[in-house]
Amino acid sequence: MKxxxxxxxxxxxxxxxxxTNDLEIRLAEHQNGLGANFTRKHRPVELVYYEEFQRIDDAxxxxxxxxxxxxxxxxxxxNGVTNKLHDLAECTNETxxxxxxxxxx
Numbered sequence: 001m002k003x004x005x006x007x008x009x010x011x012x013x014x015x016x017x018x019x020t021n022d023l024e025i026r027l028a029e030h031q032n033g034l035g036a037n038f039t040r041k042h043r044p045v046e047l048v049y050y051e052e053f054q055r056i057d058d059a060x061x062x063x064x065x066x067x068x069x070x071x072x073x074x075x076x077x078x079n080g081v082t083n084k085l086h087d088l089a090e091c092t093n094e095t096x097x098x099x100x101x102x103x104x105x
Contacts, residue, residue: 003059005066006050007078010042015074019063021056023047049078 004023008016008030016039020026027047030039039045053059066074073088 003053003056005062008045019059
């Protein structure tokens with residue numbers, strides 16, 4: 001069974017990532033307040049990106065992967081700037097950065 005991973009832009013400016021086996025029906029559910037609690041509270045929603053998979057479990061796996069990404073990385077995917085995904089995945093918090101710099105000394 002085919003599957004889709006999708007990203008919606010919600011009315012509050014946040015992204016919602018989901019997966020489904022019928023994209024058209026699922027989008028209608030989100031728009032009509034029958035989707036997830038998050039999208040129900042932040043309608044209307046706009047489909048900004050989707051990927052199609054041969055199997056629904058692959059779409060679900062991809063959904064979980066993308067859900068863990070930050071906003072900039074999701075926007076790079078949405079905008080087709082896939083060459084920046086690796087750089088945007090790099091951790092830049094102070095502890096990680098300090099430890100990485102110490103390894104070069």
